[in-house]
Amino acid sequence: xxxxxxxxxxxxxxxxxxxxxxxxxxxxxxxxxxxxxxxxxxxxxxxxxxxxxxxxxxxxxxxxxxxxxxxxxxxxxxxxxxxxxxxxxxxxxxxxxxxxxxxxxxxxxxxxxxxxxxxxxxxxxxxxxxxxxxxxxxxxxxxxxxxxxxxxxxxxxxxxxxxxxxxxxxx
Ligand SMILES: [Fe+2]
Ligand SMILES: [Fe+2]
Numbered sequence: 001x002x003x004x005x006x007x008x009x010x011x012x013x014x015x016x017x018x019x020x021x022x023x024x025x026x027x028x029x030x031x032x033x034x035x036x037x038x039x040x041x042x043x044x045x046x047x048x049x050x051x052x053x054x055x056x057x058x059x060x061x062x063x064x065x066x067x068x069x070x071x072x073x074x075x076x077x078x079x080x081x082x083x084x085x086x087x088x089x090x091x092x093x094x095x096x097x098x099x100x101x102x103x104x105x106x107x108x109x110x111x112x113x114x115x116x117x118x119x120x121x122x123x124x125x126x127x128x129x130x131x132x133x134x135x136x137x138x139x140x141x142x143x144x145x146x147x148x149x150x151x152x153x154x155x156x157x158x159x160x161x162x163x164x165x166x167x168x169x170x171x
Pocket of ligand 1: 035067068071122147151
């Protein structure tokens with residue numbers, strides 16, 4: 001070809017959409033860090049808990065670690081597709097105070113509530129991305145809708161665990 005590559009003239013990758021892209025990339029970076037921190041928190045909380053009733057939580061979080069890691073990879077890939085750069089680890093700031101190890105490792109309610117809090121935070125941020133990308137970037141929107149579905153499933157599962165403890169007056 002004689003000329004260079006042709007820039008896309010429609011959609012989020014077009015030249016005149018750089019401002020919109022930057023805004024979306026910023027939201028995706030935040031989502032990426034949320035997933036990374038969730039992976040860290042879920043690894044710890046899938047190993048620390050003690051007791052007979054901890055097993056269900058442990059197995060559930062072990063599975064979630066892989067899913068949240070997959071989400072982080074999807075967010076990272078989309079950042080690149082939008083001409084952004086996936087941040088390095090020095091940009092990371094931890095925020096999940098509610099998912100730190102409890103004083104007693106048999107305190108399963110602490111873990112369940114922490115997971116619900118993390119999933120709720122993700123659900124709020126992903127709803128914001130879905131709204132911000134509406135009519136602007138359907139591909140990001142489509143991806144985040146699928147991820148939001150996963151997070152809603154996670155939250156519902158842990159709400160169910162909490163109900164059991166509440167029914168017994170333990171939460
Ligand atoms: Fe996730
Ligand atoms: Fe999740």
